Amino acid sequence: MILKSILVDDEAKSRANLRELLKEYCPAVEIVGEAGSATEALKIIGQQAPDLLFLDIEMGVESGFDLLRSLNGNQIFEVIFVTAFDRYGIQAVKACAIDYLLKPINILELCAAVEKAAKQILPKRDNKRLQELIANIDRADDEQRIALPLADKIEFIAVSKIIRLEAEGNYTHIYLDGAKKYLICKTLKEYQELLEGYNFLRTHQSHLVNFRKISSYVKTEGGYLAMEDGSQVPISRQKREEILKRILK
Secondary structure, X not given: XXXXXXXXOOOHHHHHHHHHHHHHHOOOEEEEEEEOOHHHHHHHHHHHOOOEEEEOOOOOOOOHHHHHXXXXXXXXXXXXXXXXXXXXXXXXXXXXXXXXXXXXXXXXXXXXXXXXXXXXXXXXXXXXXXXXXXXXXXXOHHHOEEEEEOOOOEEEEEHHHEEEEEEEOOEEEEEEHHHOEEXXXXXXXXXXXXXXXXXXXXXXXXXXXXXXXEEEEEOXXXXXXXXXXXXXXXXXXXXXXXXXXXXXX
16 A cells, blocks of 8 residues: 655755655655645645645744645545654644654654554545545536556546556556556456446457547558557457447448
């Protein structure tokens, strides 16, 4: 389980020290951003949607508590306070932090805090499925999302961003806009059923394409579809007539 994390501390040396400790002793932590102030942190939180925040308290004009007060309430990350001052302990607990670490950081306490955070974050990720399900009810067809079960997380993607899918045994390669690609432990048949009704065409035993992402139909070499990402998707003999009818509508 990978925990997308942000380090918030106005001291660059403190951030560097924490970064090195996490890298060496907490491999599940992926640092996706660092901030030296509450204002900077708020921006990064909006961009990265982290799982975990390592948050200093005294940071000049704005404190770590000021940062938490400025959030809109939609965030689902956990907070581990990291500070040089022990007088904030009670207030930190009242703020519902997952843990409270004093500088200099004790490695065992750091590892325990990260483990505690992971146990809290996993159920929230599962709950994200329900949130997306409810949201999909009111979304237009081209805004619908599906869940991709990856090794370390569940990724929610817009159906409209899928260019094509390609089978590899019991796995499926999913190619998206922006040259993104995922390998999912599900069969192509499962995705064909899931995407039925969203303008996807089975062109071949191993290929499923988004009809809206087709650039052209090329007649040479037995016929194939050129996709927006530059890929070429073969058309089986059995599917050729069906595909041509759809294209020529």
